[in-house]
Amino acid sequence: MIRVQDLRKSFGRTKALDGLDLQVSVGEVHGFLGPNGSGKSTTIRVLLGLLRADAGTVTLLGGDPWRDVTRLHRRLAYVPGEVSLWPNLTGGEVIDLLGRLRGGLNPKRRATLLERFDLDPTKKCRAYYKGNRQKVALVAALASDVELLLLDEPTSGLDPLMEQTFRDCIEQGRDDGRSVLLSSHILAEAEALCDRVSIIRAGRNVETGTLTELRHLTRTSISADLAGPPNGVASLRGIHDLDVEGNRVRFDVDAAYLDEALRGLTEVGVRGLVSQPPTLEQLFLEHYGNGSAGGRPADPAGAAARS
């Protein structure tokens, strides 16, 4: 579906993309994660042929996004992060217009989506707040029969209820065999929806894989009630943020040392144990929070040595 290799794009002296790789396979919902300004929107705009790549190869639906614009665009739909609409057109008119320009939309699905997103199509666009403008773009995209959806932070203006509706729609799209590139910094969304994720920072990938694969690289949170004082826990390898309160301990442990840590705990005697899988928030914190610029935390020993 999408194959991007060593993509580079600069705006003046700012390097927006600095050797980005991205691969999305058919039928996959691919999360595209990164903090603001990391190059997610720039990548999507290159994929849409709105920006021209400085270097690197980009293949989209088997074509060149810069040259085969109209042919490729018939097969995809796009929801921009910042949806700006014509103030004197109604939402319904915009949905129809964008659908027609893409080569037609499914009227039945259009009606269902309007209902599910609770959107009034007779309102003028100037009367819509951000969330509603986003819904207009979403309905227009989801009601089209396309193979690929490019969604740039599509839920940033939606309330939680509508976010759930959005997730249901994406699930359904996946079942219908569509591929999705979903950029987001809402991690729960990616966790709930995505088969694989690419994490980027400063215009280059720092991680790609399924969530399970990525979790191998990350820490698990452990909190335990012990039979006695937790002597020796502090000396365990791969332990971070240790917090001791009487016989109770709380710490994060690198996946590679989980086994060792649990053995250390059972030596003292475990009365109660809660372990939590890493959330994507933690993945993010590891990549962006601890100042490990460009460093790959894939090497647990390295990660441990830094903290």
Next chain:
Amino acid sequence: MTGVTGVGPLVRLAVRRDRVLLPVWAVLLAGMAGLSASATVGLYPDLASRVQAAQNINATSSLVGLYGRIYDVTALGALATIKLGGFGAALLGVLGLVLIVRHTRAEEEAGRLELVGAGVVGRYAALTAALLVTTTALVAIGALTSGALIAAGLPSSGSIAFGLSWAGTGIAFAAVGAVAAQMTTSARGAIGAAGATLGLAYLLRGIGDSSDPDGLRWLSWLSPVGWAQQVRPYAGDRWLLLTPLLALAVATSAVAYVLLARRDLGAGLLTDRPGPATAPAGLRSPLGLAWRLHRVALAAWLVAFLLVGIVVGNIASDVGGLLNSAQARDMILRLGGRHGLTDAFLAAEFSIVGVLASVYGVQAAMRLRVEETALRAEPLLATAVSRARWTASHTVVAVLGTTALMVGAGLGAGTAYAAHTGDSAQIGRVLGAALVQLPAVWVLTGVVVAAFGLAPRFVAAGWAALAIFLLIGQLGAIFEFPQWVMDLSPYTHVPRLPGGPFGPTPMLWLLGIAAALTGVGFASFRRRDLG
């Protein structure tokens, strides 16, 4: 928190945003007044010629309707400022209402006022700041204009009265703009409503001024523009008549404050009616969308061009009687008789109408950049619409729109002129004179499209080009610019029709240049990044 907390920072913000716009307007308006006054002073050196000219104007009802009446035929100032008294005051009205809407409703519509309103800013702060900045600017422009008129050699008392009547009209319509900004939800709608009020006021005084004293003359008294003219600068300086303008400004501003107190942020008193839930069949292409986006404005322009055409056609019918001194008769004879003079007048007027049509063309083509920076081009270009097709949509509207405008003006003038002369063959002749302007007009839209493709940040080059060509045309003859400078302007190459010689070569050249510029724009937009 009081209602006007935060006015200070908002005033500074407004001044910062308008730091170019306002000085440019001030210099343009005051300069226009000063230059045209000194030109008139030079044109009519003795009393007799002045009186003659003033009486001729007063006797020509179409001119009185267009500009107003000269209340003291012996006063040089009254003659020198006749074209500016009502028309210039209306221009200040436009400036006033646009400024107010720009700093209130436009900000609110864009959501920026919400951002500001969340800070330590009172409910009335934005409106108050807008009124303060606008009033100050208008008074300053009025003072500058008074200065320019005095410098041109006109009496100071009348010049001050003139500046005040300008500023007063501007402030009154700024207040009208403030009310309109509370009524509608869009800045465009507010400017439209307030502008229509101004147009109506101008029309009322036009009908009133050109009517008999015992007929409809009283209509002028219903119009704020009429009040400004009744101050009669240089012809009595009736200072007291500034009070109705001020009273209107104060009362209307008060209404705006009351309305503001009663509505929600972002809402207007006139709510949007719901529209269609599905798109009409015509809305299925970039051109369909462009037509939808341009059609209301184009219709308004078209009405204005029709009216201008009718006025031009009417004056053309009277123009032979305008200059009935011995010298003028001699000149008319040399120009080819009465008919030649009318033709020369029509040709001169149509060259001005052509420039006005270029204003529309530049602005319509510039919509490309507006749509791009507003991020509204992106969703379209992400569909199966090619860049060329999208660029073509607004370009086509600019080209066909200017054509419609010139057809409107030509038909208006031709019909009015034919009705006066009883010669229906004049319609085609006059229409042709309007249409020959079009290739030059399209060169200007071509400049905009080329700039849009090559250097989108400098798409305002279209305005710059228009201003330069206009200056070449206006000043070239006076300062005797070398011919190659004159030739830079496309307007130089337009045949002086009706009456003048007509050769297709310059027209074809202009068409070729317009097409080449447009082609460059299309090709380079295809190659550049969006955004």
